[in-house]
Amino acid sequence: MSSQVSAQPRQGLNARQAETVERLLVAGLEELRAVGHEALTVRTVATRAGVSPATAYTYLASKNHLFAELFLRFLAEDADREPAGAGPTERLQSVTRHLTTRLAGAPELAAAVTPALLGTDPDVARLRLRIGGEFVNRFRAALGEGANPDVVETVTLAFSGALLQGGMGLMTYTEMGDRLDAVVAVIMKGND
Amino acid sequence: MSSQVSAQPRQGLNARQAETVERLLVAGLEELRAVGHEALTVRTVATRAGVSPATAYTYLASKNHLFAELFLRFLAEDADREPAGAGPTERLQSVTRHLTTRLAGAPELAAAVTPALLGTDPDVARLRLRIGGEFVNRFRAALGEGANPDVVETVTLAFSGALLQGGMGLMTYTEMGDRLDAVVAVIMKGND
């Protein structure tokens, strides 16, 4: 079994609203790739989406909320992937490798989401839990049924730490793949 | 050997300037404890320090810079502590336990520094490296001379991840102590 992150960002929206949200999210991602997360403002996203700022704010509580939403969608694109590999170590490595490879393809998003998730908006808080849960799910899926919870937590923390360091610019998301291979090996040594 | 973080925040300041900086940092910590890192503004810190906002900004490049500076000082208070314990695992646990205990005593500072270090100000970048280096030093000191670099990195990443989760409010800094004991045990199993 794998994880389950729905791609639909909201419930209870009619077609027109869903369309508006969609346009905002697409514009948000474009704007993010174009100018980076520091220069991006909700108003420029609104403009790019062809929507007034007031409208943007009715669907996006904040810049952080936008980033969290985009990242969750990013994860959802993957939700069905099954970890591959002979043993638990290899399977874990396939998960981290896959994630870092994808992150390397969207570094602005990765850089944006880490600070965003530290926000205190309630909307961010909700998404944060889903995002964190998604990581845990993937690691648990890689480790199999009787996974030691302490091992899952260790891997999760190490991965979070790597994201943090990536967000700080201390390593690229490409390097992260290699380093996490070593880290997973260290963790699994004696725990497989 | 242990780590070396100097408590002096700046060089090239005369007595008067040093005094001003000191007042700002003290006021910053008070303000942080009083209202939390979200409500704190550089202007309120300046007021509390009995200094004009313009002056505050000549010594503090940004709010993030203030938090990073305060956190570095917080670490410096400890810089001379030697890890205690029979083996490497116990010594590592004594380090994480000690850090989390101290963080639990200053949760607002801990919550403030994580997002702050993700900033891009050059002043923050400098301090970030020193702070990161300080963690690594402590873990290396706990592990002893011939420490496996991969193990050091794994512990560092896991600890960073724990800080991140603490910053998100997913666990308290008190819980962190217990969880990191388990995490260190997992990592060291097979690596001691």
Place this chain on the structure above:
DNA sequence: CGATTGTCTGGACAGCGGTCCAGGATGTCG
């Protein structure tokens, strides 16, 4: 077709972040 429902718009608003500068205060020399 007209009326109702609900979305979107334009624009104003207050507060914060960070920068800048002319001039006032302070301290230190000759």
Place this chain on the structure above:
DNA sequence: CGACATCCTGGACCGCTGTCCAGACAATCG
């Protein structure tokens, strides 16, 4: 004591954030 260097001040400034509201607009239903 006077002159000079240095630090600090007050206040203006711009852009961003997030909120609010009255009214324009579109879609749907009777």
